[in-house]
Amino acid sequence: EPKAEVLHWWTSGGEAKSVAVLQKEFADNGGTWTDMPVAGGGGDAAMTALRARVLSGNAPTAVQLKGPAIQEWYEEGVLADISSVAEAEGWADVLPASIAAHMKCEGSWCAAPVNVHRVDWIWANADVLEANGIEMPTTWEDFNAAADKLQAAGIIPLAHGGQAWQDATVFEAVALGILGPDGFRKAFVDLDEATLTSPEMVAVFDQMRKMRGYVDPNFPGRDWNLATAMVMNGEAAFQIMGDWAKGEFLAAGKAPGEDFLCASVPGEGFLYNVDSFAMFDVDGDDNKAGQELLAKLIVGPSFQKVFNLNKGSIPARTDVALDEFDSCAELSAADMQASSDGGSLLPSYAHGMALRGAQSGAITDVVTQHFNSDMSSEEAVKQLAAAVANSL
Amino acid sequence: MTDFSMTPAHSRQQTRWGKIALRWLLYLILGVFAVYYLMPLFVMVTTSLKSLEEIRTGNLVALPRDVTLDAWKTAWSGACTGIQCDGVRPYFWNSVLIAVPAVAISTLLGALNGYVVAHWRFRGANVIFALMLFGCFIPFQVVLLPMARLLGLMGIAGTIPGLIFVHVIYGLGFTTLFFRNYYVTIPAELTKAAKVDGAGFLRIFWSIFLPLSLPIIVVTVIWQFTQIWNDFLFGVSFSQAGTQPITVALNNIVNSTTGVKEYNVDMAAAIIAALPTLLVYVVAGKYFIRGLTAGSVKG
Amino acid sequence: MAPILDIKNLTKNYGSVEILKDINVAIDQGDFLVLVGPSGCGKSTLLNCIAGLEPISGGSLHIGGQDMTDVSPKDRDIAMVFQSYALYPTMSVAKNITFGMKVRGVDAATQASKLATVAKQLQIEKLLDRRPGQLSGGQRQRVAMGRALVRDPKLFLFDEPLSNLDAKLRVEMRTEIKELHQRLGASMVYVTHDQIEAMTLATKIVVMKGGVIQQVGTPSEIYNRPANLFVADFMGNPAMNLIPAKARSDAAGTRIEIARRDSAPIVLTDSQNRNLPEDVVLGVRPEDIAEPGARAAANAQEADCLVDIVEPAGADTYVVMQLGGKHVTARLHAETDATPGKAQRLAFDLGKVSYFAPDTGQRLN
Amino acid sequence: MAPILDIKNLTKNYGSVEILKDINVAIDQGDFLVLVGPSGCGKSTLLNCIAGLEPISGGSLHIGGQDMTDVSPKDRDIAMVFQSYALYPTMSVAKNITFGMKVRGVDAATQASKLATVAKQLQIEKLLDRRPGQLSGGQRQRVAMGRALVRDPKLFLFDEPLSNLDAKLRVEMRTEIKELHQRLGASMVYVTHDQIEAMTLATKIVVMKGGVIQQVGTPSEIYNRPANLFVADFMGNPAMNLIPAKARSDAAGTRIEIARRDSAPIVLTDSQNRNLPEDVVLGVRPEDIAEPGARAAANAQEADCLVDIVEPAGADTYVVMQLGGKHVTARLHAETDATPGKAQRLAFDLGKVSYFAPDTGQRLN
Amino acid sequence: MSKWIEDHLPKVVLAPSFIAVLVFVYGFLIWTAWVSLTRSRLLPKYDIEGVIQYKRLFAAPRWDVAMNNLFLFGALFIVISMVLGLLLAILLDQNIRTEGAIRTIYLYPMALSMIVTGTAWKWILNPGLGIEAMVRSWGFENFRFDWLVNPDMAIYTIVLAAIWQSSGFVMALFLAGLRSVDTEIIRAAQVDGIPTWRVYSAIIIPSMAPIFLSAFIVLAHLAIKSFDLVIALTGGGPGFATDLPATYMYAMAFSRGDIGQAASSAMIMMGVVFTIVVPYLYSELRAKND
Numbered sequence A: 001e002p003k004a005e006v007l008h009w010w011t012s013g014g015e016a017k018s019v020a021v022l023q024k025e026f027a028d029n030g031g032t033w034t035d036m037p038v039a040g041g042g043g044d045a046a047m048t049a050l051r052a053r054v055l056s057g058n059a060p061t062a063v064q065l066k067g068p069a070i071q072e073w074y075e076e077g078v079l080a081d082i083s084s085v086a087e088a089e090g091w092a093d094v095l096p097a098s099i100a101a102h103m104k105c106e107g108s109w110c111a112a113p114v115n116v117h118r119v120d121w122i123w124a125n126a127d128v129l130e131a132n133g134i135e136m137p138t139t140w141e142d143f144n145a146a147a148d149k150l151q152a153a154g155i156i157p158l159a160h161g162g163q164a165w166q167d168a169t170v171f172e173a174v175a176l177g178i179l180g181p182d183g184f185r186k187a188f189v190d191l192d193e194a195t196l197t198s199p200e201m202v203a204v205f206d207q208m209r210k211m212r213g214y215v216d217p218n219f220p221g222r223d224w225n226l227a228t229a230m231v232m233n234g235e236a237a238f239q240i241m242g243d244w245a246k247g248e249f250l251a252a253g254k255a256p257g258e259d260f261l262c263a264s265v266p267g268e269g270f271l272y273n274v275d276s277f278a279m280f281d282v283d284g285d286d287n288k289a290g291q292e293l294l295a296k297l298i299v300g301p302s303f304q305k306v307f308n309l310n311k312g313s314i315p316a317r318t319d320v321a322l323d324e325f326d327s328c329a330e331l332s333a334a335d336m337q338a339s340s341d342g343g344s345l346l347p348s349y350a351h352g353m354a355l356r357g358a359q360s361g362a363i364t365d366v367v368t369q370h371f372n373s374d375m376s377s378e379e380a381v382k383q384l385a386a387a388v389a390n391s392l
Numbered sequence B: 001m002t003d004f005s006m007t008p009a010h011s012r013q014q015t016r017w018g019k020i021a022l023r024w025l026l027y028l029i030l031g032v033f034a035v036y037y038l039m040p041l042f043v044m045v046t047t048s049l050k051s052l053e054e055i056r057t058g059n060l061v062a063l064p065r066d067v068t069l070d071a072w073k074t075a076w077s078g079a080c081t082g083i084q085c086d087g088v089r090p091y092f093w094n095s096v097l098i099a100v101p102a103v104a105i106s107t108l109l110g111a112l113n114g115y116v117v118a119h120w121r122f123r124g125a126n127v128i129f130a131l132m133l134f135g136c137f138i139p140f141q142v143v144l145l146p147m148a149r150l151l152g153l154m155g156i157a158g159t160i161p162g163l164i165f166v167h168v169i170y171g172l173g174f175t176t177l178f179f180r181n182y183y184v185t186i187p188a189e190l191t192k193a194a195k196v197d198g199a200g201f202l203r204i205f206w207s208i209f210l211p212l213s214l215p216i217i218v219v220t221v222i223w224q225f226t227q228i229w230n231d232f233l234f235g236v237s238f239s240q241a242g243t244q245p246i247t248v249a250l251n252n253i254v255n256s257t258t259g260v261k262e263y264n265v266d267m268a269a270a271i272i273a274a275l276p277t278l279l280v281y282v283v284a285g286k287y288f289i290r291g292l293t294a295g296s297v298k299g
Numbered sequence C, D: 001m002a003p004i005l006d007i008k009n010l011t012k013n014y015g016s017v018e019i020l021k022d023i024n025v026a027i028d029q030g031d032f033l034v035l036v037g038p039s040g041c042g043k044s045t046l047l048n049c050i051a052g053l054e055p056i057s058g059g060s061l062h063i064g065g066q067d068m069t070d071v072s073p074k075d076r077d078i079a080m081v082f083q084s085y086a087l088y089p090t091m092s093v094a095k096n097i098t099f100g101m102k103v104r105g106v107d108a109a110t111q112a113s114k115l116a117t118v119a120k121q122l123q124i125e126k127l128l129d130r131r132p133g134q135l136s137g138g139q140r141q142r143v144a145m146g147r148a149l150v151r152d153p154k155l156f157l158f159d160e161p162l163s164n165l166d167a168k169l170r171v172e173m174r175t176e177i178k179e180l181h182q183r184l185g186a187s188m189v190y191v192t193h194d195q196i197e198a199m200t201l202a203t204k205i206v207v208m209k210g211g212v213i214q215q216v217g218t219p220s221e222i223y224n225r226p227a228n229l230f231v232a233d234f235m236g237n238p239a240m241n242l243i244p245a246k247a248r249s250d251a252a253g254t255r256i257e258i259a260r261r262d263s264a265p266i267v268l269t270d271s272q273n274r275n276l277p278e279d280v281v282l283g284v285r286p287e288d289i290a291e292p293g294a295r296a297a298a299n300a301q302e303a304d305c306l307v308d309i310v311e312p313a314g315a316d317t318y319v320v321m322q323l324g325g326k327h328v329t330a331r332l333h334a335e336t337d338a339t340p341g342k343a344q345r346l347a348f349d350l351g352k353v354s355y356f357a358p359d360t361g362q363r364l365n
Numbered sequence E: 001m002s003k004w005i006e007d008h009l010p011k012v013v014l015a016p017s018f019i020a021v022l023v024f025v026y027g028f029l030i031w032t033a034w035v036s037l038t039r040s041r042l043l044p045k046y047d048i049e050g051v052i053q054y055k056r057l058f059a060a061p062r063w064d065v066a067m068n069n070l071f072l073f074g075a076l077f078i079v080i081s082m083v084l085g086l087l088l089a090i091l092l093d094q095n096i097r098t099e100g101a102i103r104t105i106y107l108y109p110m111a112l113s114m115i116v117t118g119t120a121w122k123w124i125l126n127p128g129l130g131i132e133a134m135v136r137s138w139g140f141e142n143f144r145f146d147w148l149v150n151p152d153m154a155i156y157t158i159v160l161a162a163i164w165q166s167s168g169f170v171m172a173l174f175l176a177g178l179r180s181v182d183t184e185i186i187r188a189a190q191v192d193g194i195p196t197w198r199v200y201s202a203i204i205i206p207s208m209a210p211i212f213l214s215a216f217i218v219l220a221h222l223a224i225k226s227f228d229l230v231i232a233l234t235g236g237g238p239g240f241a242t243d244l245p246a247t248y249m250y251a252m253a254f255s256r257g258d259i260g261q262a263a264s265s266a267m268i269m270m271g272v273v274f275t276i277v278v279p280y281l282y283s284e285l286r287a288k289n290d
């Protein structure tokens, strides 16, 4: 009888409902699900627990893991191989190539993707934009002009929460816009030093300095959802945040396209944040059976649909019908397809998709330090290169 | 007690007014600080009594317009801490199962150790005591990983006994210190009398020292109980599904990153999680001060 | 019969510090040995060594003829009473007394009957259910005695059992202990630094100083023939007057010259002691300087002395003068008319004086 | 001249409990007033009222002729010495003594000279730099005295200043205080529960019990003519023998019959006191029962008594007998041959006896 | 045999605790020292590589900030907690009628974990939501209290909350100390004409030196271990302006998978602890030998 202990950090109401879908399917297929939720710090606490569990030789069956962390854990030799399931289910055919790459460790499948969050979203209050005669910006110049106008009208142009990961989220959105997909890849996937110290990178920080001017003074420490609330109630006009923000709007009874608007941030490309489950090496046939069943269900079309309807993201597999999804999700799915074809489907560095923890952490340190002080862009670029070098 | 207010002075009238003014000032200062200390609790309680709607639209530190207990109900038995939406209730019992034995064992061991260090000194006892004391100061993050390894080797990883074990180990320094400082104030003659009476090491401890230890037991229990009950780091690292303490559940409710936040439920859950320790302080606080006077303060 | 307690060449060190040096004491069945000496001289340490509460560093220790040097306290057949009483604070009086028996596994009936006997003896029947905290000092003292008595041991050890009581109670309890000793015929070792207690209770006194025994003897030996200046000064209250004097011995006896403040020296003639060196310290007890004719003293000699202070103490009046450069106290009748600043005629009883060498402090006669 | 301290109808309550009841005392410049009484009788409370450390509930209090009832302690021109010495633990001896002056803004030169004078007087010059923790009990006591002396106050208050010292030191310090008093001619109020201290120091004694004054008088009045059974029993050590007796008065005097254990009653004849009721309590001090002929007593009468206990105390020997159903103590010479269990002929000095009514306890003669 | 057990029972009783401490404190310290010399990332590795982790540590600006914060925060937290605790203890010692209740109010923060109260504090200190907004709504439009969002001041909000949590306990310690001062000394001072404030400043407070020491040790150890507080209140921000060594270490070990780096920072932290605690232990044990 399949068994699985699942470590994850989806604990809020909407998220929990989404996981419950999986648990139900798992149970319907005769499995026993043991839930091990650890929230906090974008998975930091869960990672603490995971490390302790692994060291004590008591690893959970499945763990919510993503990005290069999957490969890192694999290198520690603690992950299980689920290639048999993946091949039987034909994952390679239904997953975009760049996403599939994240799920593979040295050629074999070691993780199962759940969803795709788009990170480079810009959200706006429709009424505020209308009242001020502003369109959704499509270039950073537009954005700056709109922000200046809003500021003059006494509206906070950008709702933002001053936490390191939120700073990084805005930063990578800006960077994608200014560096372009290739520049972004060189800078934040390949850690190419020339790109990191290029004048374009200086321009990115210049734009960040501008963004800093568009947020209200009370932003530090603010939770992202409070920032979303500022957009909702018209205090602020825009927010740059992943598509989980949509959940807040919907929970408050707001309708996409009417009350709030969603658009990708100015510039080309698509930054994804893919949640996935990695399977750890565990003893016992029941556990192994659980792993296989779980992997199969996760990537299965029904779960991908129901889960993402709840979570606000879009399915990882490309063959799920999107009729029940909202307009933002549809836009997201279309963009993903397009960018996947155009080679501009990129991993989010801010959400741990692009780099190892130590590297992305080092970059974030500089970004947040720059955003929260009056550091010059040149200095920031210098520090960025130094920090990246020190993190290797 | 240091009471200066009774001193008669030259002019009865003048001093009386001066005295009354001084008293008022005194109460005023004390009151201001009481506000400082109560403020966070006030915010928590009022928030927990508001509806989510009111929180979203209103001032976070204002009094609730419509008082509702829904958040409390949800927090206790309905909030989701993962896929289970049973509130903090099951975790509450986990915490009880962890805290009660851990407090009892570490207190008992601390008492025994303190008894040895204070009354049965042998060569090197001081050094041992010093080493144990130093253990109080180690940052817990440092020990997480090697501890995890050892717990695994011992086969109690992820279990409640494992958590109890960890809490006992890292509580020992303080409990020993408390008891040792208390027991040094008990005259050595008592031990001598009992020895002449024919009682041995354990008998003396059990029949004579333990019954005398109530004040310091109270101090130690309060200290250990708050430490263990409020612990998050060990709780999150050394538990697995089914053995997580309430702080982890609370963290799961409060600290979800990408979901919708229900602050009223968060606060209600937080207060529920804090109730046992609050209760301990309110009920036994006075013995706490008394116990401190009796022993651990002696320097 | 072997001595009930026999201590031979006992030494005791704490680390490198020698606390007790070559102690030799023996007492017989029924003796009442009192250890006296100033604070810190090692009395308690010696008692603890006897009890086995402290290991000894050298020498041997026999109780009732058996070598007890390495035996643990509970097997030495002793009982001990402490200065702070050391009652078990959380137990009732009855439990305090029976605790030792309980530990030893004595059956309940015996416990009860022994408790009853002892309680009756000490008149504490009504207190049996109380906690020590609810007792007065004297009552606690009685309970502590009860705890010792109920053991019926070979040897009783007392460490300053009365020093926490007030003066009045101390005198009463002293009498009770004396009575108890006479009635039981038990052997006792008793530590005190109150020399009146030592004198009234002891059959044998050991005077200690700095871990060394100064003198062993009966109370009257110690009081009347102190072995050195230390013992002379220590025993007796008010203390023995120790007056620097010049002695000139010849066949008839010795002429003793004592300096006076404002007039010629007093000259006394001692016909019993001869062959004294020139410089001596003359030791005279206050009660041996009295009004002329107050006592039928064989060897009384009179002199006028200028009185400095008069201290009426009820039963007696003490007057203080200056002789040989020292305060000298004389004990007069309560009704004396001595007045400060006036001369007073006093009789010195030379029959009981002591002489000491000023340098070594040893007794000369 | 007005009395230096005059207390009229003073009462003191704690809540509803009356601790001091209608206290009236006055002393003159240079008097040494001692308050004695058992523990808890209100001595310290009374002293604190005098010092102004406790407000009084009724009556008035004058110091040096001024009404001080509501004046704060620092303005009463008093100095006080405490049982625990109450030295400021973190200050050196010198600072302890000068701190009060410093606070009052006395200039440094005056401080230094006063400190020097006092230090010399008390012989603590060498201790001035030490902390209280580094001093012995007696030295602390001296420093506490120094702190009081340097104030040069109208009135000195002492609360059991010697009770934490050991017996020997207590006697020495007692003499020093007495000397100090004589030299300074200062007025002092002194609390103790040691009645020897009271007798030797006081020019006037107040005996208290339960917040009520029992007797006020000179030491000899209190000792020789106690006003009631309480005072008789309380003052004197060993205590006065209080023997139930039958009195039969006629013109010639009074026949006193005292029961004996094993033989016919002793019959004594008192020619001075007449008109006594039949049941009396006869009060005789131990020193008034002595060997026949030991003292030239005017009114001595002899009888044989069975001795129970003999307590040699060095200077004297006490023997305890049973008379009138009570333990009775007699003070004999140190050299007495009295032995327990044997009869001893004793002389009762009836010139100094007291009679009390058994029911009210009041003095009859 | 039974005599041997009897004689050695105290050692036998102490032994398990002693062994536990040896292994679980000192053993782990050695382990950490070892790991700090390796290139461990996600999980510990044991190949010694030299002091490279320490070099990285000292090259990281964030670590500088964390250490500076520790000293600033530690000094302020300890000094203010002691002063405030002492002040409150003295005030409470004046025969206050409601003492029990007030004491409980001052003491209760000790019972709460920061996970719980961090959010409340965050709101209170947030200029837009808390005190600043409240005072402004009373009409004081220019009132500013924006420490939380000011990188230069944010560390003081940590101090504020830390004091809130611990000063009550310090107050309890001092209150207990005041209660154990001999009343006769205070009376002597009154007779000596010494004004109340001097009685406290010159006599009572100096005599409580041992309590100051205990309080210092407790507070110092809280300061060094402070972690939840920062996480809950500022998360180390704005930027990393409020990072402390403990949070730095945690971040390295658990969110960045850089265990070697975490171990080296832990060793530096232990060094700080050592310099504070060892003199204290030394004095503790010497006093006992007197």
Ligand SMILES: Nc1ncnc2c1ncn2[C@@H]1O[C@H](COP(=O)(O)OP(=O)(O)OP(=O)(O)O)[C@@H](O)[C@H]1O
Binding pocket: C014, C019, C037, C038, C039, C040, C041, C042, C043, C044, C045, C046, C193
């Ligand atoms: N455990 C110990 N370690 C080192 N020295 C000690 C110890 N116990 C006692 N001493 C020292 O031994 C000496 C004798 O102490 P002891 O208690 O026997 O004196 P004492 O005569 O009983 O004094 P007191 O009359 O004050 O009770 C003292 O100088 C004391 O300092």
Ligand SMILES: Nc1ncnc2c1ncn2[C@@H]1O[C@H](COP(=O)(O)OP(=O)(O)OP(=O)(O)O)[C@@H](O)[C@H]1O
Binding pocket: D014, D019, D037, D038, D039, D040, D041, D042, D043, D044, D045, D046, D193
């Ligand atoms: N603050 C107080 N509140 C209530 N009762 C008190 C207080 N202080 C003293 N008493 C009571 O007043 C009575 C007298 O106390 P006081 O200290 O004056 O006695 P004392 O004669 O000095 O005794 P001792 O010889 O033991 O010092 C005692 O019964 C005591 O319990």
Ligand SMILES: [Mg+2]
Binding pocket: C043, C044, C045
């Ligand atoms: Mg002793």
Ligand SMILES: [Mg+2]
Binding pocket: D043, D044, D045
């Ligand atoms: Mg008193």
